[in-house]
Amino acid sequence: MRRAQIQKFQTRMRQLRKELRAKETAEQLAADRTKIIERLDALTSDDSASKDIDFFRIDVGDGEEAKETHRTLSTAEMLAEKKPQEWLFPNLLTKNEPAVIVGPSKTLKSSLAVDLCAALATGGKFLGEFAAEKVFRVGFVGADNKQSQLTDLAVRWSAAREENPTLDNLQWFMAVEEPAAPENLESLREWIEKFELEVVVIDPLRLGSTNKRKQAEAIQTLVKTISNAGATPILCVQTRKEMKPGKLDASILAGSLDFAQQWLLVNRRETFQSGSGQHKLWLSIGGYAGQGGEWGVDIDEGKLTDEGGRRWNVRLREATEIEAAAKQAKEDVKFEKLESQLRRVLLDAGENGLCKYNIRSNSGMSGSKFGPTWDRMMTAGKIVEMPKEPHSTLKRYTLPPENEKNETGRSSRRVRCADHEPAQQA
Structure with missing residues (x-):
């Protein structure tokens, strides 16, 4: 009995709360209706008001003006608002659109960033x-402890140009703390506005938080600060994971870097040999303006012990050229192994040589491997035909003399070529 009374009481309470909410909603709607009528009256009674007013915004919730959430445009209006595309580097980087330079650690991102800034600041390449x-007026935001390295890069870049240009249009902002920190954004904005910078490169992008959502928010705030100050932001970002040599694709931008509207992706093409000063990289670019491409970048930095010290020599190569050369090198390695098998067979045969049938049989090669290898060696003169012997219709082959030097102690016994060659008479 007591349980039934409790349930009945709870049901009544829920009903009362529902009626109360409905009453409050009705009162709020009535109040909002009154506000709307008052605003309409004010607009219609104001003679100075524009006769072309098409819409106005009100907030029926708390009475404050709401933010505009969207715009509607016709196709003609969209086309009318279309602005001409402005470029930093034609068909490579656009102006006023955020960009990133992304790659694993130790892939010369900072060096490439300095090269980019110096080219923009001098009108160079x-x-x-x-x-x-x-x-352009360019700013480079770097870590304070990297000043010596950046200075060296700038000097080597200028020295590599025949005209040896000065970098008067390149300003430096050496940050002790992370530039994206909220307390540093105002100083960064003032610096950009003071020098009226058109491009700002930040290297490296350092973030205090390890939370991905907070990192994304910090990056977006940083990009917005730079853009609002009138500059194109370019951020150098290190990938979270180390990667094997090879091309990168735009899928690595997913997440906190999806704000980027254009990108330069850098990775090693070959493993760096310590102390060589030689770097072989892949560079892939892309962007919303339709730009895109892949190149190999060969950089020669030299060594400290070289005459004149280290340098900055860069050579750009087409990706198709590199891939064709790599394919050819792979083929050469494969054929070199197969050729060595045929050389061993002919060396074992000695001065009497062998017919083609026995060369293939003794090599143990399949026809698909023997045929191309044989043609390749014959064309290159690595196998030669021997003079025909009396009473023999078969062709015998051997190595040219230079391939037989220092090959003493090899068997020189006569080998019959299958059953097609008659044995010599005593």
């Missing part, structure tokens, strides 16, 4: 190939 649209 990025990587010796991509000419800047014009001379």
Whole structure:
């Protein structure tokens, strides 16, 4: 009995709460209706109001003006608002669109960033190939403890140019703490506005938080600060994981870097040999403006012990050229192994040589491998035909004399070529 009374009481309470909420909602709607009528009256009674007013915004919740959540445009209006595309480097990097330079650790991102900034600041060529649209006012935001390294890069970049240009249009902001920190954004904005910078490169992008959501928010705030100050932001970002040599694709931008509207992706093409000063990289670019491409970048930095010290020599190569050379090198390695098998067979045969049938049989090769290898060696003169012997219709082959030097102690016994060659008479 007591349980039934409790359930009945709870049901009544829920009903009362529901009626109360309905009453409050009705009162709020009535109040909002009154506000709407008052605003309409004010608009219609104001003679100075524009006769072309098409809409106005009100907030029926708390009475404050709401933020505009969207715009509607016709196709004609969209086309009318379309602005001409402005470029930093034609068909490579656009102006006023955030960009990133992304790659694993120790892939010369900082060096490439300095090369890019110097080219923009002088109207020169990025990587010796991509000419800047014009001379820009550029800012480089770097870590304070990297000043010596950045200075060396700037000096070597200028020395590599025949005209040895000065970098008067390149300003430096050496940050002790992370530039993206909220307390540093104001200083960064003031610096950009003071020098009226058009491009700002940040290397490296350091974030205090390890939370991915907070990192994304910090990056977006940093990009917005730079853009609102009138500059194109370019951020150098290290991938979270180390990667094997090879091309990178835009899928690595997913997540906190999806704000980027254009990108330069850098990775090693070959493993770096310590102390060589030689770097072989892949560079892939892309962007919303439709730009895209892949190149090999060969960089010669030299050694400290070289005459004149280290340098900055860059050569850009087409990806198709590199891939064709790599394919050919792979083929050469394969054929070199097969050729060595045929050389061993002919060396064992000695001065009497062998017919083609026995060469293939003794090599143990399949026809698909023997045929191309044989043709390759014959064309290159690595196998030669021997003079025909009396009473023999078969052709015998041997190695040219230079391939038989120092090959003493090999068997020189006569080998019959299958059953097709008659044995010599005593």
